[in-house]
Amino acid sequence: MNYVEEAASYLPPQIRDLSVSLFNYAQDRDGRKSILGYAATAALSYYVGRTVYNIFIPPRKLRHIPRASSSAMILSMMKGSSPSERAREIVMPIIEEHGICLKYQLGKWTVIIADYDELKPFLKNINTFPKKLMVFSTDFDIASHPNILGTNNEVWKRQRKAANPAFHRSMPIATFGGVMETMFKTIQTDNIQYPDLASFNRRFALDCIGLGGFSFDMGSVADSNSEYSAIYNEAFEIMKDPIQFLFPSFSKLPASWFAYRQRVVVAGGKFKQLLVGIVETRKQEVLKNLESGHDQKLLDMDLLTMLIHANLNQDGSSTYLTDGELISNLGVFYVAGHETTANALSSMLYYLAVNPKHQQRLREEVISVMGDTPEDVIPTDEQLRQMKFLDRCIKETMRINPPTSGNQLRTAAEDTTLGNFFIPKGTDLGMDIWITHHLEKYWKDSDYFNPSRFDQESPDYVDSTWMPFGYGERICIGMNFSLAEQRVFHAMFIRKYEYSLSPNSEHVNGMLNGTL
Numbered sequence: 001m002n003y004v005e006e007a008a009s010y011l012p013p014q015i016r017d018l019s020v021s022l023f024n025y026a027q028d029r030d031g032r033k034s035i036l037g038y039a040a041t042a043a044l045s046y047y048v049g050r051t052v053y054n055i056f057i058p059p060r061k062l063r064h065i066p067r068a069s070s071s072a073m074i075l076s077m078m079k080g081s082s083p084s085e086r087a088r089e090i091v092m093p094i095i096e097e098h099g100i101c102l103k104y105q106l107g108k109w110t111v112i113i114a115d116y117d118e119l120k121p122f123l124k125n126i127n128t129f130p131k132k133l134m135v136f137s138t139d140f141d142i143a144s145h146p147n148i149l150g151t152n153n154e155v156w157k158r159q160r161k162a163a164n165p166a167f168h169r170s171m172p173i174a175t176f177g178g179v180m181e182t183m184f185k186t187i188q189t190d191n192i193q194y195p196d197l198a199s200f201n202r203r204f205a206l207d208c209i210g211l212g213g214f215s216f217d218m219g220s221v222a223d224s225n226s227e228y229s230a231i232y233n234e235a236f237e238i239m240k241d242p243i244q245f246l247f248p249s250f251s252k253l254p255a256s257w258f259a260y261r262q263r264v265v266v267a268g269g270k271f272k273q274l275l276v277g278i279v280e281t282r283k284q285e286v287l288k289n290l291e292s293g294h295d296q297k298l299l300d301m302d303l304l305t306m307l308i309h310a311n312l313n314q315d316g317s318s319t320y321l322t323d324g325e326l327i328s329n330l331g332v333f334y335v336a337g338h339e340t341t342a343n344a345l346s347s348m349l350y351y352l353a354v355n356p357k358h359q360q361r362l363r364e365e366v367i368s369v370m371g372d373t374p375e376d377v378i379p380t381d382e383q384l385r386q387m388k389f390l391d392r393c394i395k396e397t398m399r400i401n402p403p404t405s406g407n408q409l410r411t412a413a414e415d416t417t418l419g420n421f422f423i424p425k426g427t428d429l430g431m432d433i434w435i436t437h438h439l440e441k442y443w444k445d446s447d448y449f450n451p452s453r454f455d456q457e458s459p460d461y462v463d464s465t466w467m468p469f470g471y472g473e474r475i476c477i478g479m480n481f482s483l484a485e486q487r488v489f490h491a492m493f494i495r496k497y498e499y500s501l502s503p504n505s506e507h508v509n510g511m512l513n514g515t516l
């Protein structure tokens with residue numbers, strides 16, 4: 001290893017390859033090559049220097065907005081504090097005093113909103129505050145066509161209208177229960193004293209989207225290395241790339257320069273082919289049904305079949321999806337619904353593990369509705385509706401530890417105001433759900449896990465807005481799907497197991513916040 005490689009070994013692997021190539025190029029004393037190498041190194045240094053300046057100094061037009069100090073944020077990260085600790089210590093006091101706070105994130109100074117007084121007008125007014133349309137990474141080709149998550153105005157309205165019915169019919173409870181039964185079998189077969197439930201939950205949520213949405217089995221619960229889940233995991237790995245998160249323009253450099261990004265491109269291509277195959281097969285089935293006059297009832301259709309009907313509606317209907325949009329939305333449902341639901345499941349297991357009284361109360365409720373026979377039972381929709389304490393535990397979990405820390409960024413389409421502050425056109429804005437759910441003026445003892453906050457009969461009841469899925473017209477389309485998954489999971493799990501935190505758990509001294 002030469003000294004450049006040794007120095008580079010301290011860098012994150014993503015930029016290590018690039019730095020080593022550039023320095024080695026510059027080392028070459030052979031004329032032109034060397035000049036190009038130094039020029040490229042200088043360009044990289046300028047880029048890094050400019051980014052560092054921007055991290056500390058907001059643009060002039062935003063300096064009137066109270067801001068979270070970037071040095072405080074960096075120090076706090078270096079101390080190893082969690083995102084929620086940073087939110088509480090640095091951002092929350094500013095929100096409490098001024099209603100909004102300016103913070104550097106994702107490569108830009110962004111106005112953070114968390115108090116309901118500012119949140120409601122902000123989220124309701126989708127014309128003044130449309131979504132900021134950003135391509136996170138060009139490596140991620142699956143969602144390259146317009147989709148519900150990443151469009152505004154008429155294109156978004158048409159797609160959302162086409163997909164809404166699929167998410168507002170009764171949910172595939174029995175399918176989710178079937179995935180749960182497979183999970184029990186796998187846990188028993190693996191015969192591990194402390195199964196890694198966070199990993200199981202990710203596998204559960206993945207299979208629920210595949211089977212519940214498209215009747216397609218990713219086979220992840222039965223085998224963590226199943227062919228499809230391996231492709232999926234590799235393709236979606238890019239969503240966690242810290243470099244593209246902090247330096248979005250890094251994704252403009254060709255993926256072929258970086259081995260890890262190239263792997264994502266290949267896996268993404270395979271995953272897209274998989275989705276295309278699923279859609280094509282189903283389209284043929286739907287067409288055959290239509291030709292033979294077999295009128296499939298709305299209730300019998302899964303999400304994909306309903307979306308394919310919307311896809312076939314391209315002539316003469318205002319609620320259609322093009323071929324590209326259909327695939328793009330399927331990809332988006334995986335991204336939006338997988339880790340989020342898995343996080344919610346894991347968080348609730350944690351809160352019930354450390355609150356055995358609540359765990360026991362929930363078990364008693366579930367058994368009172370589903371009985372106590374030794375075999376596994378899948379709850380019915382009607383039974384789930386009777387489990388009020390289950391719903392309260394789910395809601396309290398998603399309040400205290402929301403699975404997504406914020407919503408998608410918005411941008412001010414015109415000069416406007418929020419609270420007492422002028423917001424110039426072009427400003428980025430985002431919601432901080434964790435802070436919203438911990439503001440003491442709305443949620444007393446906000447760090448305390450108390451499901452009774454959602455019980456209207458209880459003195460602890462709080463008449464405040466719960467927003468883990470957002471609010472207004474752009475509220476999460478998959479909310480009912482995810483809540484149904486969570487209900488089935490916990491009802492079946494708690495009926496079968498008593499659980500506590502493993503002594504080796506990294507959460508023994510408190511939940512390490514895994515919020516996205």
Ligand code: HEM
Nearest residue numbers: 149333336337340341403407408469470474476477478482
């Ligand atoms: C615990 C699970 C989930 C949480 C916490 C969650 C949370 C959210 C949040 C906060 C938003 C953004 C709202 C905004 O920008 O104002 C959102 C949007 C969205 N979510 Fe979810 N989500 C979950 C599960 C799902 C699932 C299962 C799916 C699909 C199968 C899904 C699909 C979407 C889509 C398509 C949007 C964009 C909606 C639009 O802009 O019209 N989500 N979600």
